[in-house]
Protein backbone atom coordinates (compact mmCIF):
# COMPACT_ATOMS: atom_id res chain seq x y z
CA UNK A 1 0.00 0.00 0.00
CA UNK A 2 1.14 3.54 -0.71
CA UNK A 3 2.25 5.55 2.27
CA UNK A 4 1.14 9.17 2.43
CA UNK A 5 2.63 11.74 4.80
CA UNK A 6 0.96 15.15 4.97
CA UNK A 7 2.94 18.24 5.97
CA UNK A 8 1.04 21.54 6.25
CA UNK A 9 3.55 24.28 5.47
CA UNK A 10 3.99 27.94 4.65
CA UNK A 11 2.10 31.20 5.18
CA UNK A 12 -1.25 29.96 3.83
CA UNK A 13 -1.20 26.46 5.35
CA UNK A 14 -0.72 24.47 2.17
CA UNK A 15 -0.63 20.69 2.21
CA UNK A 16 2.53 19.05 0.95
CA UNK A 17 2.25 15.32 0.39
CA UNK A 18 5.11 12.86 0.54
CA UNK A 19 3.88 9.76 -1.23
CA UNK A 20 5.96 6.60 -1.13
CA UNK A 21 6.06 3.00 -2.24
CA UNK A 22 7.35 1.43 0.99
CA UNK A 23 8.86 -1.57 -0.83
CA UNK A 24 11.05 0.25 -3.33
CA UNK A 25 11.32 3.23 -0.91
CA UNK A 26 10.76 5.56 -3.83
CA UNK A 27 8.82 8.69 -3.01
CA UNK A 28 7.58 11.82 -4.70
CA UNK A 29 6.75 15.21 -3.25
CA UNK A 30 3.41 16.55 -4.40
CA UNK A 31 3.32 20.36 -4.05
CA UNK A 32 6.42 21.37 -2.06
CA UNK A 33 4.66 24.25 -0.33
CA UNK A 34 7.55 25.66 1.66
CA UNK A 35 10.81 24.69 3.38
CA UNK A 36 12.31 22.14 0.99
CA UNK A 37 14.88 21.15 3.60
CA UNK A 38 12.21 20.03 6.08
CA UNK A 39 10.52 17.98 3.36
CA UNK A 40 13.78 16.29 2.37
CA UNK A 41 14.53 15.52 6.02
CA UNK A 42 11.11 13.97 6.53
CA UNK A 43 11.72 11.63 3.59
CA UNK A 44 15.24 10.80 4.77
CA UNK A 45 13.96 9.91 8.27
CA UNK A 46 11.79 7.24 6.67
CA UNK A 47 14.54 5.99 4.39
CA UNK A 48 12.72 7.19 1.29
CA UNK A 49 14.42 8.40 -1.83
CA UNK A 50 12.66 11.32 -3.52
CA UNK A 51 12.56 10.70 -7.27
CA UNK A 52 10.29 13.51 -8.38
CA UNK A 53 8.51 16.73 -7.49
CA UNK A 54 4.98 16.82 -8.90
CA UNK A 55 3.24 20.18 -8.95
CA UNK A 56 -0.54 20.32 -9.22
CA UNK A 57 -0.36 23.99 -10.20
CA UNK A 58 2.17 26.78 -10.05
CA UNK A 59 0.77 29.09 -7.35
CA UNK A 60 3.63 30.14 -5.08
CA UNK A 61 2.27 28.29 -2.08
CA UNK A 62 2.46 24.97 -3.97
CA UNK A 63 6.03 25.35 -5.26
CA UNK A 64 8.00 27.57 -2.86
CA UNK A 65 9.85 24.54 -1.47
CA UNK A 66 11.10 23.41 -4.89
CA UNK A 67 14.26 25.53 -4.76
CA UNK A 68 15.26 24.12 -1.36
CA UNK A 69 14.60 20.55 -2.53
CA UNK A 70 16.67 21.16 -5.65
CA UNK A 71 19.62 22.33 -3.53
CA UNK A 72 19.60 18.98 -1.74
CA UNK A 73 18.46 16.56 -4.44
CA UNK A 74 19.55 18.22 -7.68
CA UNK A 75 18.27 16.71 -10.91
CA UNK A 76 17.59 13.34 -9.22
CA UNK A 77 14.13 14.72 -8.45
CA UNK A 78 12.92 16.68 -11.49
CA UNK A 79 10.02 19.10 -11.23
CA UNK A 80 6.96 17.93 -13.17
CA UNK A 81 4.58 20.65 -14.32
CA UNK A 82 1.89 21.22 -16.96
CA UNK A 83 3.18 23.66 -19.62
CA UNK A 84 0.09 25.90 -19.29
CA UNK A 85 1.37 26.85 -15.81
CA UNK A 86 5.00 27.36 -16.85
CA UNK A 87 4.75 31.16 -17.18
CA UNK A 88 3.20 31.34 -13.70
CA UNK A 89 5.96 29.08 -12.33
CA UNK A 90 8.62 31.31 -13.88
CA UNK A 91 7.03 34.32 -12.12
CA UNK A 92 7.49 32.56 -8.75
CA UNK A 93 3.88 31.48 -8.73
CA UNK A 94 2.49 35.01 -8.52
CA UNK A 95 4.09 35.53 -5.09
CA UNK A 96 4.41 39.27 -5.75
CA UNK A 97 0.62 39.55 -6.02
CA UNK A 98 0.49 38.52 -2.36
CA UNK A 99 3.39 40.74 -1.32
CA UNK A 100 5.64 37.71 -0.97
CA UNK A 101 9.01 36.77 -2.37
CA UNK A 102 10.15 33.20 -2.87
CA UNK A 103 13.25 31.64 -4.31
CA UNK A 104 12.73 30.68 -7.98
CA UNK A 105 12.35 26.95 -8.50
CA UNK A 106 14.55 24.92 -10.85
CA UNK A 107 13.59 24.60 -14.51
CA UNK A 108 10.94 21.84 -14.78
CA UNK A 109 12.41 18.58 -16.09
CA UNK A 110 9.15 16.85 -16.96
CA UNK A 111 6.20 18.24 -18.92
CA UNK A 112 2.85 16.90 -17.79
CA UNK A 113 -0.04 16.19 -20.15
CA UNK A 114 -3.59 14.90 -19.82
CA UNK A 115 -3.71 11.09 -19.82
CA UNK A 116 -0.03 10.63 -18.96
CA UNK A 117 0.97 7.84 -16.59
CA UNK A 118 3.55 8.54 -13.88
CA UNK A 119 4.81 6.02 -11.34
CA UNK A 120 5.94 5.92 -7.74
CA UNK A 121 7.82 2.64 -7.46
CA UNK A 122 5.28 0.13 -8.75
CA UNK A 123 2.23 2.38 -8.40
CA UNK A 124 0.88 4.05 -11.53
CA UNK A 125 -0.75 7.49 -11.38
CA UNK A 126 -2.88 9.08 -14.07
CA UNK A 127 -2.42 12.77 -14.82
CA UNK A 128 -5.70 14.61 -15.47
CA UNK A 129 -5.76 18.21 -16.70
CA UNK A 130 -8.27 20.15 -14.57
CA UNK A 131 -8.06 23.87 -15.41
CA UNK A 132 -10.21 26.64 -13.90
CA UNK A 133 -8.23 27.54 -10.74
CA UNK A 134 -5.16 27.94 -12.96
CA UNK A 135 -4.86 27.08 -16.64
CA UNK A 136 -2.31 24.33 -16.14
CA UNK A 137 -3.78 22.68 -13.05
CA UNK A 138 -3.56 18.88 -12.98
CA UNK A 139 -4.61 16.17 -10.55
CA UNK A 140 -2.79 12.90 -9.88
CA UNK A 141 -5.01 9.80 -9.50
CA UNK A 142 -4.25 6.25 -8.44
CA UNK A 143 -7.15 4.01 -9.36
CA UNK A 144 -5.73 0.94 -7.61
CA UNK A 145 -5.19 2.88 -4.36
CA UNK A 146 -8.39 4.95 -4.69
CA UNK A 147 -6.66 8.26 -4.05
CA UNK A 148 -6.37 11.53 -5.95
CA UNK A 149 -4.21 14.55 -5.19
CA UNK A 150 -6.26 17.45 -6.41
CA UNK A 151 -4.48 20.67 -5.38
CA UNK A 152 -6.85 23.65 -5.34
CA UNK A 153 -9.55 22.22 -7.65
CA UNK A 154 -11.83 21.04 -4.84
CA UNK A 155 -11.82 21.16 -1.04
CA UNK A 156 -14.03 19.49 1.54
CA UNK A 157 -17.32 21.35 1.00
CA UNK A 158 -15.78 23.99 -1.24
CA UNK A 159 -13.94 24.65 -4.50
CA UNK A 160 -10.86 26.55 -5.60
CA UNK A 161 -10.99 30.30 -6.06
CA UNK A 162 -11.32 31.58 -9.60
CA UNK A 163 -10.62 35.30 -9.13
CA UNK A 164 -6.84 35.04 -9.65
CA UNK A 165 -5.19 35.43 -13.10
CA UNK A 166 -6.04 32.40 -15.27
CA UNK A 167 -9.05 31.49 -13.13
CA UNK A 168 -12.47 30.76 -14.63
CA UNK A 169 -15.48 29.57 -12.62
CA UNK A 170 -17.29 27.75 -15.45
CA UNK A 171 -14.11 26.00 -16.54
CA UNK A 172 -13.44 24.92 -12.94
CA UNK A 173 -16.92 23.45 -12.48
CA UNK A 174 -16.56 21.59 -15.77
CA UNK A 175 -13.18 20.22 -14.63
CA UNK A 176 -14.69 19.01 -11.37
CA UNK A 177 -17.54 17.30 -13.24
CA UNK A 178 -15.33 15.61 -15.82
CA UNK A 179 -12.13 14.92 -13.86
CA UNK A 180 -13.19 14.51 -10.20
CA UNK A 181 -16.81 13.30 -10.19
CA UNK A 182 -15.91 10.61 -12.74
CA UNK A 183 -13.79 8.93 -10.06
CA UNK A 184 -15.41 6.25 -7.86
CA UNK A 185 -17.26 7.54 -4.77
CA UNK A 186 -14.80 5.90 -2.35
CA UNK A 187 -11.81 7.76 -3.84
CA UNK A 188 -10.05 9.82 -1.17
CA UNK A 189 -9.31 13.36 -2.31
CA UNK A 190 -6.19 14.99 -0.88
CA UNK A 191 -6.56 18.73 -1.38
CA UNK A 192 -4.08 21.58 -1.30
CA UNK A 193 -5.66 23.05 1.84
CA UNK A 194 -7.69 21.58 4.68
CA UNK A 195 -8.62 18.00 5.40
CA UNK A 196 -9.09 15.14 3.00
CA UNK A 197 -12.51 14.16 1.68
CA UNK A 198 -14.18 11.57 -0.56
CA UNK A 199 -15.65 11.90 -4.03
CA UNK A 200 -19.02 10.52 -2.84
CA UNK A 201 -19.20 13.07 0.01
CA UNK A 202 -18.57 15.98 -2.36
CA UNK A 203 -21.01 14.63 -4.92
CA UNK A 204 -23.73 14.72 -2.23
CA UNK A 205 -22.86 17.66 -0.01
CA UNK A 206 -20.64 20.14 -1.89
CA UNK A 207 -22.86 23.25 -2.26
CA UNK A 208 -21.05 24.36 -5.45
CA UNK A 209 -21.92 21.21 -7.38
Ligand SMILES: [Zn+2]
Nearest residue numbers: 057059133152
Ligand atom coordinates in the same frame (compact mmCIF):
# COMPACT_ATOMS: atom_id res chain seq x y z
ZN1 LIG B 1 -3.78 27.74 -5.95
Ligand SMILES: [Zn+2]
Nearest residue numbers: 014061152192
Ligand atom coordinates in the same frame (compact mmCIF):
# COMPACT_ATOMS: atom_id res chain seq x y z
ZN1 LIG C 1 -3.22 26.81 -2.65
